[in-house]
Amino acid sequence: MNVNPKLRMTKQRQLILEELRKVKTHPTADDMYQILRKRMPKISLGTVYRNLEILSETGIIQKLEVGGTQKRFDADTSTHYHVRCAICGRVADLHLAPDMNVEKEAAKLTDFQILRHRLEFIGICPECKEH
Amino acid sequence: MNVNPKLRMTKQRQLILEELRKVKTHPTADDMYQILRKRMPKISLGTVYRNLEILSETGIIQKLEVGGTQKRFDADTSTHYHVRCAICGRVADLHLAPDMNVEKEAAKLTDFQILRHRLEFIGICPECKEH
DNA sequence: GTAGGTGCAAAAGTTTTGCAGGCTG
DNA sequence: CAGCCTGCAAAACTTTTGCACCTAC
Numbered sequence A, B: 001m002n003v004n005p006k007l008r009m010t011k012q013r014q015l016i017l018e019e020l021r022k023v024k025t026h027p028t029a030d031d032m033y034q035i036l037r038k039r040m041p042k043i044s045l046g047t048v049y050r051n052l053e054i055l056s057e058t059g060i061i062q063k064l065e066v067g068g069t070q071k072r073f074d075a076d077t078s079t080h081y082h083v084r085c086a087i088c089g090r091v092a093d094l095h096l097a098p099d100m101n102v103e104k105e106a107a108k109l110t111d112f113q114i115l116r117h118r119l120e121f122i123g124i125c126p127e128c129k130e131h
Numbered sequence C: 001g002t003a004g005g006t007g008c009a010a011a012a013g014t015t016t017t018g019c020a021g022g023c024t025g
Numbered sequence D: 001c002a003g004c005c006t007g008c009a010a011a012a013c014t015t016t017t018g019c020a021c022c023t024a025c
Helices: A011-022 A029-039 A045-057 A101-109 B011-022 B029-039 B045-057 B101-109
Strands: A062-064 A072-074 A081-085 A091-094 A113-124 B062-064 B072-074 B081-085 B091-094 B113-124
Touching: A011 A029, A011 A045, A029 A045, A045 A062, A101 A113, A101 B113, A113 B101, B011 B029, B011 B045, B029 B045, B045 B062, B101 B113
Parallel strands: A081 A113, B081 B113
Antiparallel strands: A062 A072, A081 A091, A113 B113, B062 B072, B081 B091
């Protein structure tokens, strides 16, 4: 699991990874903080931010840059798409087969070197649909 | 131009619209503020934010929720996709034909009511490529 | 004249960082 | 036992908002 030999598996980091793997809700850093405090009351928000950042840099988890004001995190590092509720901001997975062909198409139309793509759907979730 | 009869075309609003239409760089609110101050030194950042918000709510301009920490704005309200530089954050248009079919596909796979989609490419821009 | 808009400044929300001490490997 | 990591708090950064005055219509 340690991609980088300098990474230490502290109690905090382990707990963050463990809890993130439990949820399917694509939590924000503060969501994680609230969850983690139940099991480790003295954990600090700074530690949560630092670890989510480090874990996503090493590729152990994924940082989601979906719309909205906060970043979200996902323990599922496979390429997959998301739907975001325009009203409440909730994010869910959408298991549409990733279309890698669009990257080739895009490469023809730009002088940027294409690395990857993100496809995000915006919609209204069942809860918000019924007011 | 006035979609909403209550909207007034103040000097500030007019200037914001005029300058946004001139650039093709998808500026952030602060980028706009820097541009606008050259022609109207006393304009306030709050006014820039308020107007960009109002203009995008009425559909006169478009608010882009691309990755990164700041929102960006675009006077081109047509559906089109973007490439963002992973290094410097620059955003450029990518005139790939919009694929409305994916929304139908997505609708089959979720209980969210799909409203629209966003496709964003992440890459490295020519300037950053040559360090 | 009136109600929407402005500038200014303070506040709010999110994320980052400096520091002194703690713990992992 | 070196140096990565933590908790805490302050700071940084982005965006929103309250207020008194202003101005487009």
